[in-house]
Amino acid sequence: xxxxxLGEFGLIEIISKLVGSSANERIILGIGDDATAWKNDAAxxxxxxxxxxxxxxxxxxxxxxxxxxxxxxxxxxxDIAAMGGVPLYVLISLGLPGNxxxxxxxxxxxGMIELANTYDITIAGGDVVKAPQLTLSISVxxxxxxxxxxxxxxxxxxxxxxxxxxxxxxxxxLKMLIEKLIFEEGTAFLLRKAHQQPQPRVAEGQxxxxxxxxxxxxxxxxxxxxxxxxxxxxxxxxxxxxNEMPIHPVVKDNFKxxxxxxxxxxxEDYELxxxxxxxxxxxxxxxxxxxxxxxxxxxxxxxxxxxxxDEKETTINLNKEGWDHFSR
Amino acid sequence: xxxxxLGEFGLIEIISKLVGSSANERIILGIGDDATAWKNDAAxxxxxxxxxxxxxxxxxxxxxxxxxxxxxxxxxxxDIAAMGGVPLYVLISLGLPGNxxxxxxxxxxxGMIELANTYDITIAGGDVVKAPQLTLSISVxxxxxxxxxxxxxxxxxxxxxxxxxxxxxxxxxLKMLIEKLIFEEGTAFLLRKAHQQPQPRVAEGQxxxxxxxxxxxxxxxxxxxxxxxxxxxxxxxxxxxxNEMPIHPVVKDNFKxxxxxxxxxxxEDYELxxxxxxxxxxxxxxxxxxxxxxxxxxxxxxxxxxxxxDEKETTINLNKEGWDHFSR
Numbered sequence: 001x002x003x004x005x006l007g008e009f010g011l012i013e014i015i016s017k018l019v020g021s022s023a024n025e026r027i028i029l030g031i032g033d034d035a036t037a038w039k040n041d042a043a044x045x046x047x048x049x050x051x052x053x054x055x056x057x058x059x060x061x062x063x064x065x066x067x068x069x070x071x072x073x074x075x076x077x078x079d080i081a082a083m084g085g086v087p088l089y090v091l092i093s094l095g096l097p098g099n100x101x102x103x104x105x106x107x108x109x110x111g112m113i114e115l116a117n118t119y120d121i122t123i124a125g126g127d128v129v130k131a132p133q134l135t136l137s138i139s140v141x142x143x144x145x146x147x148x149x150x151x152x153x154x155x156x157x158x159x160x161x162x163x164x165x166x167x168x169x170x171x172x173x174l175k176m177l178i179e180k181l182i183f184e185e186g187t188a189f190l191l192r193k194a195h196q197q198p199q200p201r202v203a204e205g206q207x208x209x210x211x212x213x214x215x216x217x218x219x220x221x222x223x224x225x226x227x228x229x230x231x232x233x234x235x236x237x238x239x240x241x242x243n244e245m246p247i248h249p250v251v252k253d254n255f256k257x258x259x260x261x262x263x264x265x266x267x268e269d270y271e272l273x274x275x276x277x278x279x280x281x282x283x284x285x286x287x288x289x290x291x292x293x294x295x296x297x298x299x300x301x302x303x304x305x306x307x308x309x310d311e312k313e314t315t316i317n318l319n320k321e322g323w324d325h326f327s328r
Numbered sequence: 329x330x331x332x333x334l335g336e337f338g339l340i341e342i343i344s345k346l347v348g349s350s351a352n353e354r355i356i357l358g359i360g361d362d363a364t365a366w367k368n369d370a371a372x373x374x375x376x377x378x379x380x381x382x383x384x385x386x387x388x389x390x391x392x393x394x395x396x397x398x399x400x401x402x403x404x405x406x407d408i409a410a411m412g413g414v415p416l417y418v419l420i421s422l423g424l425p426g427n428x429x430x431x432x433x434x435x436x437x438x439g440m441i442e443l444a445n446t447y448d449i450t451i452a453g454g455d456v457v458k459a460p461q462l463t464l465s466i467s468v469x470x471x472x473x474x475x476x477x478x479x480x481x482x483x484x485x486x487x488x489x490x491x492x493x494x495x496x497x498x499x500x501x502l503k504m505l506i507e508k509l510i511f512e513e514g515t516a517f518l519l520r521k522a523h524q525q526p527q528p529r530v531a532e533g534q535x536x537x538x539x540x541x542x543x544x545x546x547x548x549x550x551x552x553x554x555x556x557x558x559x560x561x562x563x564x565x566x567x568x569x570x571n572e573m574p575i576h577p578v579v580k581d582n583f584k585x586x587x588x589x590x591x592x593x594x595x596e597d598y599e600l601x602x603x604x605x606x607x608x609x610x611x612x613x614x615x616x617x618x619x620x621x622x623x624x625x626x627x628x629x630x631x632x633x634x635x636x637x638d639e640k641e642t643t644i645n646l647n648k649e650g651w652d653h654f655s656r
Contacts, residue, residue: 037411037477042370047452049419049467053459056423083365091377093465095384124375131381137421137465139377149365 003105004098011102011128018109019123036125038089044144048079054133062177065104067196068136069111075220076140077119078200078270082218084150084209087142087202089124090116095131119202145209150274154214155234157300159275164204164290166248167223169194171266172255187250198270204290208274211284216274222267227306230275237302243311246293264308331433332426339430339456346437364453366417372472376407382461390505393432395524396464397439403548404468405447406528406598410546412478412537415470415530417452418444423459447530473537478602482542483562485628487603492532492618494576495551497522499594500583515578526598532618536602539612544602550595555634558603565630571639574621592636 003011052058052072063071073090080087092112096105116123121140173195176183183191201218208216215234217226223245231238245263252259275298276284285292296309308316331339380386380400391399401418408415420440424433444451449468501523504511511519529546536544543562545554551573559566573591580587603626604612613620624637636644 036375037472038373038375040368040371040373040471043368045366045368047364047366047417047419047467047469049421049453049465050455051421051423051457051459051463051465053423053457053463055460056458089375091375091467093377093379093467095379095381095463125377127378129379129381130384131379131463132383132461135379135381135423135459135463135465137377137379139375139419139421139467141375141469143368144365 001102002098003096003100003102006102008128011105014102014106015109015126015128018106018113036089036091038124041143044147044149045141046080046083046085046144046149047139047141048076049137049139050076050079051135051137053135060134063196065107066111069108070115070197072136072138073112073115073140074198074200074270076138077115077121077202078198078218078220080140080142081200081202081205082150082216082272083144084148084205084213084216085142085144086206087119087121087140089122089141091124091139092126093137094126094128095133095135096128097132097134098130100134119200145206148209150205150208150213150216152215152217152230153233155230155236155275155298157236157298158277159215159298160278160281160294161227161238161240161273161275161296161298162281162284162292162294163219163223163246163271163273164201164292165269165271166246166251166291167219167269167271168251168259168263168266169248170198170268170270171262172251174266174268175255175262183254187254190250195268198268200270201272201290204272204288207287208272208284211287212280213274213276213284215276216272219269219271219273220267222265223273224264224306224308225267226273230273231306232304234298235303237299237304238296238306239299240296240306240308242308242316244293244295246291246295329430330426331424331428331430334430336456339433342430342434343437343454343456346434346441364417364419366452369471372475372477373469374408374411374413374472374477375467375469376404377465377467378404378407379463379465381463388462391524393435394439397436398443398525400464400466401440401443402526402528402598404466405443405449405530406526406546406548408468408470409528409530409533410478410544410600411472412476412533412541412544413470413472414534415447415449415468417450417469419452419467420454421465422454422456423463424456425460425462426458428462447528473534476537478533478536478541478544480543480545480558481561483558483564483603483626485564485626486605487543487626488606488609488622489555489566489568489601489603489624489626490609490612490620490622491547491551491574491599491601492529492620493597493599494574494579494619495547495597495599496579496587496591496594497576498526498596498598499590500579502594502596503583503590511582515582518578523596526596528598529600529618532600532616535615536600536612539615540608541602541604541612543604544600547597547599547601548595550593551601552592552634552636553595554601558601559634560632562626563631565627565632566624566634567627567637568624568634569637570644572621572623574619
């Protein structure tokens with residue numbers, strides 16, 4: 001059935017029923033009234049909002065509705081993870097063409113509900129409107145742990161730079177999907193999943209806060225671009241040893257000389273990049289099963305800039321930067 | 329300058345500076361980090377999200393960027409007003425074509441900042457992305473007064489139905505703009521302002537809560553449609569005396585036989601419709617300078633339905649309903 005046949009209120013009712021499963025006892029009023037209401041403790045509160053537009057941020061040729069639901073919510077939850085916070089409530093605003101299939105929209109919501117259940121988050125409200133292309137705007141609110149947060153402006157000279165997990169796997173997945181590259185089944189699954197179903201590092205971000213880490217960002221635009229944000233906002237420089245970057249063997253083996261560029265500039269890994277003194281990073285490593293890799297350090301020189309070093313400590317130039325939504 | 333020349337981060341910097349003026353001491357981290365952080369009291373919290381899409385919800389032929397900024401935020405604040413709450417923080421997600429003029433986006437933000445300052449709300453964060461047409465997604469959070477909220481499901485038989493302000497003025501303004509109707513200056517100003525710069529009834533909503541009102545909705549889709557939501561969610565019926573509807577003399581005089589339809593079905597007045605026992609409504613009237621008009625009552629009969637009565641108490645049929653974003 002088309003959305004235009006069902007109508008706005010019919011669609012909201014379906015969504016409301018779907019989402020009902022993730023309702024929690026703190027929700028006073030969910031979908032269906034003017035606003036959503038929930039009980040809240042006195043706390044430092046976190047909130048983020050993001051918009052994903054069809055044919056700008058995704059194309060339905062390469063992602064399923066279920067994956068799109070998961071990913072749209074994951075990228076927002078990742079912003080809360082990057083602050084070391086606890087994601088709690090989600091509001092979803094959906095722009096849809098009238099000829100959208102109701103079943104597809106249900107799959108989209110099921111992907112979001114799956115993510116929400118995995119991370120114990122409550123979909124609290126939202127709306128649907130007509131739009132010329134599928135447009136998702138998602139806002140996630142959460143709270144800080146013990147009133148401490150990770151910021152982009154807290155890096156200090158003498159800090160090591162570390163990342164969780166692997167870099168470039170998501171970009172490799174996108175390249176595979178766009179260029180229709182053929183890999184064996186396990187590889188194709190790993191690469192697709194890295195790009196379409198990123199796992200926001202929520203528990204890891206909280207462990208960082210508890211361990212005394214102060215500076216972090218999630219890798220959405222690409223390592224070089226995102227680390228650049230930290231350098232500018234902390235007024236420090238950064239040296240990255242590109243051969244230390246954790247690149248998954250599957251990416252190294254299948255993308256050869258492109259692997260480093262994918263890891264540096266690819267973006268959308270949604271891993272956490274953080275900086276801290278060596279003793280704190282050692283403590284973090286002991287508290288996590290997620291791999292932690294030291295890839296460089298923060299300096300007082302060349303403030304605002306990221307310098308890339310090869311194995312001979314020679315500066316190499318990067319001819320591409322991270323993702324700017326308008327330029328190029 | 330075009331947004332594509334300035335780039336995403338340049339635009340965010342401009343917006344961040346503009347918005348800085350509305351920063352408040354409870355904001356721990358504003359625009360520019362992964363998420364926004366603020367201090368929060370233990371309270372019942374309210375949140376709403378809404379999307380406005382160019383050529384679906386507005387056309388730049390009839391609205392200025394400044395007006396659009398005001399209105400986009402006003403309609404969200406109105407949702408918090410309809411719960412009787414205190415709007416506090418705003419997150420804004422903006423989808424822009426690359427050839428948007430930076431000056432226009434600044435005007436858009438100035439309109440939002442003016443609304444935020446008028447209502448003592450803080451623009452706390454947001455993002456900008458590329459989109460084929462101007463798309464605004466706005467989320468407003470707030471808190472309930474004394475943990476009480478106005479809902480759509482609390483109307484009871486024996487309640488009177490009342491509205492704040494006037495009905496149909498916004499729709500009359502839209503009709504004037506679309507049909508390029510010519511009126512004398514004062515009339516044109518009043519009608520344009522009603523449509524482009526609605527005044528969310530924040531103080532009024534709070535007065536309703538404090539006076540013991542339990543059921544309310546803001547008039548966004550049109551009186552008949554919005555009252556229908558209350559009837560269905562409260563499982564009650566409603567009788568409306570159409571000749572009691574408060575229609576502004578300017579609308580009566582200039583739109584004659586269309587005036588009643590504009591008031592019933594026009595939508596976007598962003599007045600509050602509420603129901604309560606006569607003694608409570610009398611109390612409310614004494615506490616407000618905003619006009620309050622009783623237009624009908626809630627019954628246990630014809631549950632879920634709105635019946636329209638003329639001056640002879642004869643039922644009249646309505647051949648048009650409120651705004652459904654997909655149907656018709």
